[in-house]
Amino acid sequence: MTKAEILKLSEKENIKFLRLQFTDIFGQIKNVEVPETQFEKALEGEIMFDGSSIDGFSRIEESDQTLDPDLNTFTILPWHHQNGKGTARLVCDVKHTDGRPFEGDPRSILKNVCAEAAELGFKMVAGPEPEFFLFLPGPDGAISLITHDKGGYFDMAPVDMGEEARRDIVEALIDMGFDIEASHHEVAEGQHEIDFKYDDAVATADKVATFRLIVRKIAHDHGLFATFMPKPIFGINGSGMHVHMSLFKDGTNAFYDPKGAHELSDTAHQFVAGLLKHAKSYVAITNPLINSYKRLVPGYEAPVNIAWSMHNRSPMIRIPNRRGNGSRVEVRMPDPSCNPYLAFAVMLKAGLDGIKNEMTPPPPVDKNIFSMSERQKKALKIDTIPRNLREALYYLERDKLMKEALGDHVFYQFLDAKKKEWAEYISQVHEWEIDRYLGVY
Numbered sequence: 001m002t003k004a005e006i007l008k009l010s011e012k013e014n015i016k017f018l019r020l021q022f023t024d025i026f027g028q029i030k031n032v033e034v035p036e037t038q039f040e041k042a043l044e045g046e047i048m049f050d051g052s053s054i055d056g057f058s059r060i061e062e063s064d065q066t067l068d069p070d071l072n073t074f075t076i077l078p079w080h081h082q083n084g085k086g087t088a089r090l091v092c093d094v095k096h097t098d099g100r101p102f103e104g105d106p107r108s109i110l111k112n113v114c115a116e117a118a119e120l121g122f123k124m125v126a127g128p129e130p131e132f133f134l135f136l137p138g139p140d141g142a143i144s145l146i147t148h149d150k151g152g153y154f155d156m157a158p159v160d161m162g163e164e165a166r167r168d169i170v171e172a173l174i175d176m177g178f179d180i181e182a183s184h185h186e187v188a189e190g191q192h193e194i195d196f197k198y199d200d201a202v203a204t205a206d207k208v209a210t211f212r213l214i215v216r217k218i219a220h221d222h223g224l225f226a227t228f229m230p231k232p233i234f235g236i237n238g239s240g241m242h243v244h245m246s247l248f249k250d251g252t253n254a255f256y257d258p259k260g261a262h263e264l265s266d267t268a269h270q271f272v273a274g275l276l277k278h279a280k281s282y283v284a285i286t287n288p289l290i291n292s293y294k295r296l297v298p299g300y301e302a303p304v305n306i307a308w309s310m311h312n313r314s315p316m317i318r319i320p321n322r323r324g325n326g327s328r329v330e331v332r333m334p335d336p337s338c339n340p341y342l343a344f345a346v347m348l349k350a351g352l353d354g355i356k357n358e359m360t361p362p363p364p365v366d367k368n369i370f371s372m373s374e375r376q377k378k379a380l381k382i383d384t385i386p387r388n389l390r391e392a393l394y395y396l397e398r399d400k401l402m403k404e405a406l407g408d409h410v411f412y413q414f415l416d417a418k419k420k421e422w423a424e425y426i427s428q429v430h431e432w433e434i435d436r437y438l439g440v441y
Contacts, residue, residue, distance in 0.1 A: 001071050003043045010039060010088065013076060018042055019089040020067045021209075023106055024054050025410050026288070026417070027339030029209055031089070032067060042090070043069060048097070051104075065102055067092040073206060078175035079217060091206045103409040106341035107202065113345045113405055114201055117352055122247040122254060124348050127198030127328075128208055130336040131239035132215055133190050133232055134162045134224045143225050145233055147190030165222040166192055172214050178207060188236040198244060201344045208241075208340035228336040230287070231294040238295030238302070241336040244320070245347065246328040247271065256327040262310055262364070263323045272308050272317060272329060273361035274354020275347060279306050279316060279333075281399035282346040283385050284392035285406075286334035288418065290425050293388045295335060298370065303332035306383045307365045314369040316385065333385060342406065342414075349405035390422045 001009075010018075018039055019031045032049050034042050041047060045068040073091035094105035101108040117124055138144035148162055162185065170180050179197035186193045194215075196207060212228055219226035231238035247254040247267065255268035287296065296302045307315035318330045329351075334343055353359075365380060372382075386392040393415060396402055403411045 001074050003040075003071065006043060006071060006074050007039060009074075010036065013086050013088075014084055015076065015086045015088045017087040019077075019087060020047055020069060020092050021089050022067060022092045022094055023209055023339060023341065025104060025106055025339065025342070025414055027106070027209070027337070027342070029213055030054060033087075042067075043071070045069060045095070051094070051102070064097050066095050066097055068095050070206075075176050078172050079221075091209075103407050104413065106339050106345075106410070107205070109406060109410060110202055110205055110341040110345040110348075112407075113348050113352075117247070117348060120352070120355065121249045122352075123249075124201045124344075125198045125246050125248060126201050126204040126344055127196070127244040128204065128334075128340070129193060129195050129240075129242040129244075130208065130211060130228070131186050131191060131193045131241065132226050132228050132336060133188070133239060134165065134192060134219055134226055135190060135232075137223065137225060147233075148224055162190070162192055162224070165219055165224055166194065168222070169215055169218045170194060172218055173211065176210060176214065178211075186237070186239075188233070188238075191237065191239065198246070201348065202341075205340040205344050208336075212336070230289060230292045230335040230337055232291075234294075239336055240295070240302075240332065241334045241338070242330055242332045243334050243343070243347065244328045244330050245271075245351070247351075253325045253327050255329070256324055258323075262319065264319065264327065266358075267355055268327065268329065269361055270354040270357075270359050271351035272354065273359035274350045274352065274357075275317060275329070275331060276306055276308065276361055277354065277359065278346075278350035278399060278401060280383075280386055280392070281395040281402050282343075282350055283333060284389065284396040284418070285346045285402075285414075286331075286338050286343045287392070288339070288389075288414075289335075289337050290389045290421065292335050292337060293386070293392075296333065296385060304384050305365075305369045305377070306385060307369060307380075308361060309364050309366050311366050312368055315365055315382075319364075342410070346402055346405050349401060353401055389418060393418055393422070 016036050017033050019033045020042060021029060021031045023029055032047055045066055047067050048064055051065040069090035069092045076086055076088045093107050094102040096102055134148050135144055136146040136148050166183050170183050173180055181195045181197055183194040216226045255265055257265035296304050303316040305315050308317035309315045310319050316333045320328060320330055397415055
């Protein structure tokens, strides 16, 4: 859309407020809202804000930043059209006041890696599968872990009590321009999944950020609390966000080769090799919480094994059984708490490293790794991802490619924040310790 078209549509739909949306380095949505008197100024990228107030953004002495809107992301919010007055939003890039992209802007970081792919002739498309939990409020209205249903995989109402809320979420997403492919109850009680069609990497990251906002809003309208925390309840499956990725070149899927091994091109094999090589370091970005690693443990279908497969879901990478333009790589370890812009950036960077250096992946493992002994896995040279956030940060800090992907600003800000998070965590006394030790020692 052009600026003139946005202004005309805003007048027609009686849009009174415009939200300028962006994310911090941890993936939390932020926004500056302006009234209709400031729409033209906003569309020109002239709205400023104090970046020093955003975690990981700017120091106090260089705090002024501007929001440069992507006009193609203009959308009227479906729940903000009350009394004939509406609110719309635009996703923005964060820039310095002189027009330079801000080094700490996650969206610009992803754009940079996509530009690197474009220099090789590639365009990445991605399709995520985000999962989430819906909980009832506690007796005092506070957040609780009381699930709203006792449903399981693909169950329907009345067992699936979240069906009505999920349908309203889907309708809101469609109103926001999403192409929804499916929605269903997941394995755990109170757990759900909504899948939307793939798009180019930046547009998909925009959608993941918006998706989380919409899910929380509609759940709240139904008296429920939605969370994308990876493992809120011990003993049941956690929430993941499997990411399907393909590279296209000249409008054709670059991962497909009818004459190649497994009908995959050399490019696909090299991309997989790069993903496997850097998995131990980028997992800190795709799985950024201490809680993320409570999900990544054996026994809950979690993809902890650094391997790839054509058929089974026990390795961290699976090749779905589609070929032609549907050829793709599914990375199964990310979770929905990640910053989607940074997660897509580091995975794409790793895959491109495999292509540039013509890496060869190990043979695919088509047996169930979950049932293998440690000796069997060692014989097949199957490694595992880090066991906790501290270990993941160790590998991230030593991976020069990941530093190059994220840039110095985000790389060091992220490491510093997460090291502090870990230090705070290990200094706490947890309920498990009380239950285990208090009456014994």
